[in-house]
Amino acid sequence: MYRIGELAKQCQVKADTLRFYEKHGLLAPSVRSDAGYRLYSNMDAARLRFILRAKAVGFSLNEIAELLSIELDKANWACADVKGMVDTKLVQVQLKLAELEHFRDSLQSLSEACCGGPESAEHCSILEALESSSQAVRREAGTACEPQIQVHANNKAQAKLGRQSC
Amino acid sequence: MYRIGELAKQCQVKADTLRFYEKHGLLAPSVRSDAGYRLYSNMDAARLRFILRAKAVGFSLNEIAELLSIELDKANWACADVKGMVDTKLVQVQLKLAELEHFRDSLQSLSEACCGGPESAEHCSILEALESSSQAVRREAGTACEPQIQVHANNKAQAKLGRQSC
DNA sequence: ATAAACCTTAGAGTCAACTCCAGGGTCAAG
DNA sequence: CTTGACCCTGGAGTTGACTCTAAGGTTTAT
Numbered sequence: 001m002y003r004i005g006e007l008a009k010q011c012q013v014k015a016d017t018l019r020f021y022e023k024h025g026l027l028a029p030s031v032r033s034d035a036g037y038r039l040y041s042n043m044d045a046a047r048l049r050f051i052l053r054a055k056a057v058g059f060s061l062n063e064i065a066e067l068l069s070i071e072l073d074k075a076n077w078a079c080a081d082v083k084g085m086v087d088t089k090l091v092q093v094q095l096k097l098a099e100l101e102h103f104r105d106s107l108q109s110l111s112e113a114c115c116g117g118p119e120s121a122e123h124c125s126i127l128e129a130l131e132s133s134s135q136a137v138r139r140e141a142g143t144a145c146e147p148q149i150q151v152h153a154n155n156k157a158q159a160k161l162g163r164q165s166c
Numbered sequence: 167m168y169r170i171g172e173l174a175k176q177c178q179v180k181a182d183t184l185r186f187y188e189k190h191g192l193l194a195p196s197v198r199s200d201a202g203y204r205l206y207s208n209m210d211a212a213r214l215r216f217i218l219r220a221k222a223v224g225f226s227l228n229e230i231a232e233l234l235s236i237e238l239d240k241a242n243w244a245c246a247d248v249k250g251m252v253d254t255k256l257v258q259v260q261l262k263l264a265e266l267e268h269f270r271d272s273l274q275s276l277s278e279a280c281c282g283g284p285e286s287a288e289h290c291s292i293l294e295a296l297e298s299s300s301q302a303v304r305r306e307a308g309t310a311c312e313p314q315i316q317v318h319a320n321n322k323a324q325a326k327l328g329r330q331s332c
Numbered sequence: 333a334t335a336a337a338c339c340t341t342a343g344a345g346t347c348a349a350c351t352c353c354a355g356g357g358t359c360a361a362g
Numbered sequence: 363c364t365t366g367a368c369c370c371t372g373g374a375g376t377t378g379a380c381t382c383t384a385a386g387g388t389t390t391a392t
Contacts, residue, residue, distance in 0.1 A: 036370060347378100
């Protein structure tokens, strides 16, 4: 059993945050000591890690509470309800995964294309990578081009030539 | 070129949000009309989509601004700086990816284990899946067990027996 | 030429998620 | 038996990210 400060330190959050989570129904210690101290079990700690992981990938505390409520109210719900809820979250997670993979790919190609040397990054192909990562709408021929875009088109040509953009 | 309301609708945000992003240095329209109206190019739109994608996977606006500043200040930085920054973000993204995959796996096993029928979910293996998804610290033999944990151990036995937890 | 539907700014308000503070209780070490 | 490090509660304050309001200017359709 951990006291609030111990669990907080272990998970790199503040004790206040744990009290906040308790007030909002996300995580209550399974036991209190005689003096009223919160005592957290290993299961409580696991639940906290679950919460923090969900938070780190962009879920709000409300969404997390919804997910966790499955665990709490499970006697009052039908399997179908539970499965529906889980599947909904699953779709959300898969969408996030796809976005993150897209994200990673663009950062990766950015990193690979950049020589990493001491030169100015002025001609680095960052712009290009970010653009393609953002699914930039292709410029149709005939559209007015700003100066920067000229530079960028230039970069693209360079990159094509020798994969050397810096 | 899109006016603020058009771009906002296209990306499912409010016009106010775009003005907010401009004030905070994330996205400025490349042109203003004679009357002072903001006019966004396709590149601006791509940049906005990049911002929204990053936000959806849990990056703060400050972190996103940091990433985007690469694009803006590239003339003032060495390639090494840029590469370092990108690689740092890349590590963060890969961490998030790992968490999300872990997350997806636990939701998936949850969904598969649950029959989805009209029965009470009381004996559904949700607890188990959430626990394992949270990398629950293994209970050592000899540690005091709460009643719920007994129930859970029971569930686990059921699940082992026939993969039928509902 | 005028109403509806846009746009502008500056500044105030809202909401989520903490974070801190005051005033007090608990507990192990010296 | 007190000192210092912890804990408690209730409530106020902060930060990030919008979101809205007021007071006005612009565009477009009739």
